[in-house]
Amino acid sequence: MTTERGELRIALWQCEPRPAVPETNLDRLDAAAADAARRGADLIVTPEMVIPGYDIGAGRARELADPPDGPIARRVGVIAGRHRIAILYGCAELASDGSVYNAIRLVDAAGTATATHHKTHLFGQLDRRMFAPGSARPPVVDCAGWRLGLLTCYEVEFPELVRSLSVRGADVVCVPTANMIEYDIVQDVLVRARAVESQVFVAYANHCGSENDLVYGGRSEIVSPGGAVVASAGRSPDLVIADLSRAALDDSRRRFPYLDDRRPDLYT
Amino acid sequence: MTTERGELRIALWQCEPRPAVPETNLDRLDAAAADAARRGADLIVTPEMVIPGYDIGAGRARELADPPDGPIARRVGVIAGRHRIAILYGCAELASDGSVYNAIRLVDAAGTATATHHKTHLFGQLDRRMFAPGSARPPVVDCAGWRLGLLTCYEVEFPELVRSLSVRGADVVCVPTANMIEYDIVQDVLVRARAVESQVFVAYANHCGSENDLVYGGRSEIVSPGGAVVASAGRSPDLVIADLSRAALDDSRRRFPYLDDRRPDLYT
Numbered sequence: 001m002t003t004e005r006g007e008l009r010i011a012l013w014q015c016e017p018r019p020a021v022p023e024t025n026l027d028r029l030d031a032a033a034a035d036a037a038r039r040g041a042d043l044i045v046t047p048e049m050v051i052p053g054y055d056i057g058a059g060r061a062r063e064l065a066d067p068p069d070g071p072i073a074r075r076v077g078v079i080a081g082r083h084r085i086a087i088l089y090g091c092a093e094l095a096s097d098g099s100v101y102n103a104i105r106l107v108d109a110a111g112t113a114t115a116t117h118h119k120t121h122l123f124g125q126l127d128r129r130m131f132a133p134g135s136a137r138p139p140v141v142d143c144a145g146w147r148l149g150l151l152t153c154y155e156v157e158f159p160e161l162v163r164s165l166s167v168r169g170a171d172v173v174c175v176p177t178a179n180m181i182e183y184d185i186v187q188d189v190l191v192r193a194r195a196v197e198s199q200v201f202v203a204y205a206n207h208c209g210s211e212n213d214l215v216y217g218g219r220s221e222i223v224s225p226g227g228a229v230v231a232s233a234g235r236s237p238d239l240v241i242a243d244l245s246r247a248a249l250d251d252s253r254r255r256f257p258y259l260d261d262r263r264p265d266l267y268t
Numbered sequence: 269m270t271t272e273r274g275e276l277r278i279a280l281w282q283c284e285p286r287p288a289v290p291e292t293n294l295d296r297l298d299a300a301a302a303d304a305a306r307r308g309a310d311l312i313v314t315p316e317m318v319i320p321g322y323d324i325g326a327g328r329a330r331e332l333a334d335p336p337d338g339p340i341a342r343r344v345g346v347i348a349g350r351h352r353i354a355i356l357y358g359c360a361e362l363a364s365d366g367s368v369y370n371a372i373r374l375v376d377a378a379g380t381a382t383a384t385h386h387k388t389h390l391f392g393q394l395d396r397r398m399f400a401p402g403s404a405r406p407p408v409v410d411c412a413g414w415r416l417g418l419l420t421c422y423e424v425e426f427p428e429l430v431r432s433l434s435v436r437g438a439d440v441v442c443v444p445t446a447n448m449i450e451y452d453i454v455q456d457v458l459v460r461a462r463a464v465e466s467q468v469f470v471a472y473a474n475h476c477g478s479e480n481d482l483v484y485g486g487r488s489e490i491v492s493p494g495g496a497v498v499a500s501a502g503r504s505p506d507l508v509i510a511d512l513s514r515a516a517l518d519d520s521r522r523r524f525p526y527l528d529d530r531r532p533d534l535y536t
């Protein structure tokens with residue numbers, strides 16, 4: 001359901017990680033989705049690997065990895081359908097060939113799985129110890145009448161990926177992430193640049209708090225295609241909500257005609 | 269000449285435009301180059317179209333366009349050689365086929381022309397009324413022991429171009445520009461993002477003041493590959509100077525391994 005104003009109301013669930021307790025995290029997601037739905041959100045976006053936890057090591061990542069139609073997928077589908085809200089969430093996925101991926105999955109407000117993305121650009125040894133790299137381009141998928149592009153964490157730092165999503169029709173790029181506090185430059189500069197240069201909204205949902213030796217930076221944010229931070233969190237748990245306006249997107253694309261002015265013949 | 273510290277000392281000449289008086293502007297450039305050289309700079313970067321002025325209309329742009337080895341080129345060569353400083357400057361260029369380009373030209377500290385770039389991404393009707401679009405990729409060229417990538421104004425807003433320069437070995441991307449005050453988002457976000465995501469220094473030299481109906485934003489800046497603004501101007505005329513450190517560049521590239529982590533197979 002889109003809002004009456006033809007807008008998309010999006011919620012970012014910024015939370016502290018609870019590593020290796022997936023049932024607890026599913027319960028927490030259930031509560032956050034209920035809260036977001038009560039506040040009229042069409043979609044809630046979680047941090048990266050929110051269900052199993054992120055810094056859990058290769059053994060645990062495999063042990064807690066969910067098959068594409070596994071119990072985690074089914075439970076999140078039930079949560080989405082009960083609260084009538086789309087959910088983009090992060091988990092480890094176990095493929096039929098035995099590979100473990102850093103996955104994000106989109107479930108619509110009827111509880112139906114509509115897209116999965118396997119992180120293609122792995123971040124350092126943290127990712128590489130746990131995951132195989134995805135080999136498919138990030139998806140663009142319909143959600144509540146909008147076109148969503150999906151990326152995971154480090155991927156949004158590569159302009160080529162957001163560009164590719166925008167060229168393929170994305171209006172909003174949603175990014176579950178687990179960005180450490182020493183990389184605030186991502187929220188300050190890179191996420192905002194992606195929104196402007198590729199003329200999309202960007203919704204960046206981060207962890208806060210700590211997990212083993214990692215300290216996450218929070219500061220989840222929703223950025224307009226003009227580069228404005230229209231809603232954001234601080235360093236603490238929060239539910240960030242904003243309404244995305246199609247009219248604002250259209251206006252911005254007239255002001256910044258980057259997509260029309262590209263010259264791909266010069267980029268090879 | 270590089271500095272004793274193995275650094276590149278770069279100067280940005282932020283000035284008000286004086287449209288359609290090229291002799292006056294060559295004299296002003298002479299004075300700015302003398303000042304920069306006295307302060308130890310290896311290279312001075314001017315705003316876009318600094319010699320003829322920018323908002324001069326198609327007739328004047330053609331009338332004041334310099335052939336590749338024309339009188340403006342010769343005069344700037346003399347200025348560079350006398351002050352022993354490399355100069356990257358903007359002017360209109362008249363090609364042998366009669367086309368007029370929005371050009372930037374690099375002259376080394378011996379007064380020898382080493383590179384020319386014709387703006388490929390034209391900005392709105394302002395550019396399109398005056399100029400043919402360039403058809404060659406922006407150059408990467410040696411200067412004072414560093415590898416410089418050259419772009420003009422609007423081009424730096426396209427991540428693909430800075431990426432291409434970095435992949436081809438650029439350490440610094442130099443950008444003569446004429447950015448209006450309503451587009452401060454470029455200095456706030458896009459220039460800094462380019463530096464971080466492609467791991468280069470970026471030197472962005474803007475006009476200030478006004479020219480006909482245009483009001484330029486100044487705020488010329490030199491940005492590190494970590495995204496820090498290491499030197500910048502306000503809205504008024506200024507000569508911005510910074511030392512670029514190769515050690516800082518190497519350190520930053522270890523911290524942000526974007527160039528190694530790219531996956532071009534996924535970007536087509």
